[in-house]
Amino acid sequence: MKKFIVLFLVNSLFAKVNIVASITDLADIAATIGGKEVKVTAIAKGTQNPHYVEVLPSYMLKVRRADIYLKVGMELDLWSQQIIDGSRNGRVRIVDCSQNIKRLEVPTGKVDASQGDIHRLGNPHYWLDPENGVIIAETITEALSAVDPKHQELYQTNLEAFRRELESRLRRWQEEYADLQGKNIIFYHNSWPYFAQRFGLKTVGFVEDKPGIPPTPAHLNDLMEVIRQQGVRIVAMEPYFSDRAPEFLREKTGIRVVKLAQSVGALPGADSYLDLFELNLKTLQSIWGE
Amino acid sequence: MSIKHLYCAAFLLGGLTAQTTVNPDVTAIGDLLYGPDTGWTTSGVELALQGYVNPYAYATAILHKPDGETPVDLEEGFLSIDRGLPLGLGLKLGRFRPDVGHVNREHEHTYAYIDPLESAVTFLGEEMWSGNGLAVNALLPLPWYSQLEMNVLSALPETPDSLFAPGGALAWSWRQFWDLGLYSHLEWGLGDIAPSGSASNSVWNTYLKFKWKPDSYRAAILQAEGFALTGRKNRPAGGYVWGDLRIRKVWSVGFVVDGVWQEKDLHVRAGVMAGFSPVEETTVFRWILLQDSTHQWSWKTQVVWSLGPHKPHQF
Numbered sequence: 223m224k225k226f227i228v229l230f231l232v233n234s235l236f237a238k239v240n241i242v243a244s245i246t247d248l249a250d251i252a253a254t255i256g257g258k259e260v261k262v263t264a265i266a267k268g269t270q271n272p273h274y275v276e277v278l279p280s281y282m283l284k285v286r287r288a289d290i291y292l293k294v295g296m297e298l299d300l301w302s303q304q305i306i307d308g309s310r311n312g313r314v315r316i317v318d319c320s321q322n323i324k325r326l327e328v329p330t331g332k333v334d335a336s337q338g339d340i341h342r343l344g345n346p347h348y349w350l351d352p353e354n355g356v357i358i359a360e361t362i363t364e365a366l367s368a369v370d371p372k373h374q375e376l377y378q379t380n381l382e383a384f385r386r387e388l389e390s391r392l393r394r395w396q397e398e399y400a401d402l403q404g405k406n407i408i409f410y411h412n413s414w415p416y417f418a419q420r421f422g423l424k425t426v427g428f429v430e431d432k433p434g435i436p437p438t439p440a441h442l443n444d445l446m447e448v449i450r451q452q453g454v455r456i457v458a459m460e461p462y463f464s465d466r467a468p469e470f471l472r473e474k475t476g477i478r479v480v481k482l483a484q485s486v487g488a489l490p491g492a493d494s495y496l497d498l499f500e501l502n503l504k505t506l507q508s509i510w511g512e
Numbered sequence: 513m514s515i516k517h518l519y520c521a522a523f524l525l526g527g528l529t530a531q532t533t534v535n536p537d538v539t540a541i542g543d544l545l546y547g548p549d550t551g552w553t554t555s556g557v558e559l560a561l562q563g564y565v566n567p568y569a570y571a572t573a574i575l576h577k578p579d580g581e582t583p584v585d586l587e588e589g590f591l592s593i594d595r596g597l598p599l600g601l602g603l604k605l606g607r608f609r610p611d612v613g614h615v616n617r618e619h620e621h622t623y624a625y626i627d628p629l630e631s632a633v634t635f636l637g638e639e640m641w642s643g644n645g646l647a648v649n650a651l652l653p654l655p656w657y658s659q660l661e662m663n664v665l666s667a668l669p670e671t672p673d674s675l676f677a678p679g680g681a682l683a684w685s686w687r688q689f690w691d692l693g694l695y696s697h698l699e700w701g702l703g704d705i706a707p708s709g710s711a712s713n714s715v716w717n718t719y720l721k722f723k724w725k726p727d728s729y730r731a732a733i734l735q736a737e738g739f740a741l742t743g744r745k746n747r748p749a750g751g752y753v754w755g756d757l758r759i760r761k762v763w764s765v766g767f768v769v770d771g772v773w774q775e776k777d778l779h780v781r782a783g784v785m786a787g788f789s790p791v792e793e794t795t796v797f798r799w800i801l802l803q804d805s806t807h808q809w810s811w812k813t814q815v816v817w818s819l820g821p822h823k824p825h826q827f
Contacts (some may be wrong), residue, residue, distance in 0.1 A: 267694065276725050278697055279657035279689040286600075286651070300821075310651060312568065312596035335794065335819070435791060436761070462727055464761070 239370045242285050243292035244299040245272050246486040247349045248319055250495045252292060252362050255380045259373045260366070265305065268487025271462045273339070273434070277304045285309035289369050292362065295320035296346035317365045319358045323348045326415045338432025350484065351416035352392050352499055359384050391496055395421070399503045405510055406452050408445065408477070410459035410468060413484050421503065426452050429459065429467050437467045449475045456509055460484045478509050536563030536571070539820025541621045547812040554579045555620060558587070560822055568596035572608075574619075587619075588642060602661075604647040609640055610663040611647070612685045612703035613717040614737055615752075616640050621816045622826050624733075624756045624785055626800050629770040631750030635715050635739040636669045641705070643667035643681060657689040668707055673774070675715070675741055675748070680708035685717075696724040713743040731758040731827045748774040758827050762789050768800075780805045789825065796824045 238261045243249035249264035256262065265281050266272045272294065285291060286309045293302050295318035306316060325344035333340050348354045363381040367374040403422035410429040418425050427448050431441040448454065454477060457468045461481045468479040482502045483492035492498040539560040545553045556578040565571050574587040590606030597603060609616050615632045618640075628638065643665030652658040663683040668676035685703035692698055699721040706714035719737035724730075738751035750773065756766035764787035771780035783802035789795060798814045816824040 271728055274728050276723075278691060279659075280691045280697070283651075283657055307570065307594040310595055310597075310600040310602060464729055 239290065239366060240288045241290045241292065241366075242288040244275075244294050244302045245349075247495055247498070248292040248294065248358065248362075250486045251355060251359050251384070252290075252366075254384050254495070255359055255362050255377055256366055257376065257380055259370065259376065265302070266299075266485075268483070268485040268489075268492065269462060271460070272298055272485070275299070275301045277301050277308075279308065281305045282308035282310075285314060286311050288314050290315045290317055290365050292365075293318050293320075294346055294349075296325070296343040296348070297341050298346035315365055315369055317361060319361050320346065320348060322357050322361060323354055326419065327412075338430070339434025345412065345415050347413040347484070348416050349495075350414060351420045352388055352395075352496075353420065354416060355388055355495055356385050388496065391499070395499060395503055399507055401510065402503070402506055405456075405506075406454045407506075408449070408454055408457040408471075410457070410463050413460060414458070414482075417502070423506075426454055429457060429463075429471070442467060442470060445471060446474055449477050456480055456506065458482045458506070461488050480505055480509060482506075536561045537821050539818060539822035541619075541816065541818045541820075541822060541824060543621060543814055543816040545626070545812060545814045547810065549810065550812070556582075558619065558621065560820070565591065569593045585639075587639070600651055602647075602649040604649075607642060607644045608647070609642045610665065610683050610685070610705075611649075611659075611661050611687065611701075612641070612663070612683050612705055613739075614699075614701065614719040614721055614735060618826070621818070621824050624764070624766050624787060624798065624826065625754055625768040625770075625783065626785075626798055626812050626814050629752045629768070630779065630781065631737075631739060631752050631770050631772050634671060634673060634748065634750050634772050634774070635675065635717070635741070637671050639670075641669040645680075657687075659685075659687045661685045661687075664708070669705065669715075673748075676707060676713070682706050682708050692722075695726040696722065698722050713741070716740050716742060725827070729758075729761045732756070733826055746775055748772065750774075756785070756787070756826070763787070764789070764825075764827070768802075778805065787825070794818050794824070 238259055239256060241252050241256065241260050241262045243252060243262065243264050245266050246264040246268045249262045252260060253262045263284050266275045282305055285305055288311060291306055291314050293299055293316060306314065328344035329340060329342060333342050349358060359381055363377045366377045399421060405423055406426045407423050408427045408429065409425060412428055412433050427445050429437050431437050449471065456478050457471055458480050459465065459468055465479060471477050472479050481489060482505060483489040483498050486492055486495055486498055489501065491501040540557060542557045543555050556576060559575045561573045563571060570592050573589045576585045576587045586607060588608045590604050590608040593603045611617055616636055620628065645663060645665035647661055647663040649659055649661035652660055661684065665681045668679060668681045683703065683705040685701055687699065687701040690698045701719050703717045704714050717739050721735040724732045734755040736753040740749040741747050750771060752768065752770040754766060754768040756764055758764045766785045768785065769782045771778060781802050781804040783800050785798060785800040788797040794817060796816045801811045803809050818824040
């Protein structure tokens with residue numbers, strides 16, 4: 223019995239904080255802040271569309287012993303609540319990582335399904351601005367410090383290191399990729415307003431007629447006009463979308479179709495939150511540089 | 513005033529008085545059907561209201577207004593508590609469809625085969641089985657997801673062949689769930705429904721469901737379920753198997769085989785079906801061609817629409 227109690231105490235002393243995140247980007251930032259003191263799991267893979275995740279009971283088992291659940295929020299990962307409830311974990315701390323984000327595209331009028339898959343609380347793809355990465359990291363640090371105050375200093379140190387690294391990279395990206403400023407681009411889905419704003423890209427259209435709604439032939443015709451009139455050279459898309467419509471545009475207009483990583487793990491090379499931007503910026507510049 | 517009316521009144525009153533900034537999710541689902549024998553019909557409109565009552569409890573109210581003179585029916589109205597109870601227990605209170613079998617949990621608008629299956633109707637009733645009462649469930653400490661649930665309900669299934677005398681019911685179910693990879697999983701369940709006074713005349717049920725969904729463009733479901741009544745001469749038994757394959761996000765094709773063995777007579781129906789969802793998650797067109805064991809052919813078509821977060825299909 224004594225042995226069992228000692229083992230239990232030793233196990234408790236060295237137990238890691240168990241974190242489950244809705245998407246890989248939040249998981250990667252949490253792993254950076256938590257270091258060796260955390261065990262992190264992501265529900266949606268980088269290759270999956272985070273809007274539609276099939277809720278599997280095995281995800282509930284992952285959350286069953288979690289200390290922290292990191293949500294994207296802003297109605298992107300509505301599916302996460304079903305996972306949390308199904309886990310039966312009453313002590314898990316649910317952290318909405320969007321809480322301190324300066325939101326873009328918050329609708330001001332009436333929102334309904336005639337406008338497509340509009341998010342009532344604003345565009346939820348905020349992690350695609352690296353400056354928001356710091357805000358996410360601060361939110362995670364706060365949650366980690368509350369759950370595991372013993373390692374509060376370590377989390378704060380890791381946050382400062384992450385902030386320095388991100389700021390230094392951001393300065394470099396803004397110099398190295400300055401020629402992306404003002405370039406016209408078409409995106410498949412409206413996932414990129416934070417990214418486009420940060421790096422000065424000018425979004426002139428979307429392949430989807432309305433968010434989440436597949437393009438109609440009439441809309442593709444309109445897009446061909448936009449491409450020709452405004453000399454658009456790139457249509458960028460997430461890897462999980464069908465490339466039929468972008469390829470049709472390529473055949474008709476010669477526009478280049480590129481896949482960008484919307485999350486960590488979406489494409490080879492997007493192995494971390496910082497690498498994701500490195501990869502996307504390099505991809506875009508390589509085409510405009512041709 | 514019946515208990516159904518009381519529930520309806522309570523939920524409607526609750527809905528009117530609880531209009532705060534945190535409103536519940538509301539879904540309205542309707543359909544239109546056409547068949548050569550039935551002409552134009554509709555199953556009516558279903559209204560689902562769902563939301564958190566507090567951080568641990570969730571309320572669900574599903575009202576159904578069938579076509580014609582039939583009044584509004586409360587399909588389900590219950591409170592579920594999934595987190596915060598000791599020993600990781602879950603609790604459901606109110607009027608609900610117990611988790612016995614798979615088809616009993618499915619709502620009619622999600623059927624790829626349009627009309628309820630004969631085997632399910634024979635053992636669970638036209639409207640499937642629901643009752644007033646409570647359910648307690650627990651996740652078993654196994655490496656995979658395994659849930660055991662016990663139900664105490666006021667009513668037994670109202671089956672067309674009166675398999676049960678009216679009365680209370682006791683039921684249990686055991687569901688297992690295994691991931692077969694990143695994009696596919698297998699679910700298996702076993703359950704039993706028995707009159708609360710006697711366990712000798714009970715319906716046993718087992719099901720198996722496979723689902724594969726690598727992305728939102730492709731998916732496949734294969735589901736089989738069997739029922740058997742114990743404690744009676746020439747025990748009736750029945751079952752079905754259906755499969756549905758989603759192609760290019762908007763198209764689906766599938767098959768169904770459904771049979772009941774009763775009074776030494778086997779009645780089987782088999783069919784093929786097709787579906788088209790032009791705008792994802794919100795509208796589905798379906799068509800089914802069936803042949804039964806007397807070589808009678810029939811077909812039916814349906815359009816289902818959904819306004820709100822509930823999907824009209826199972827993909």
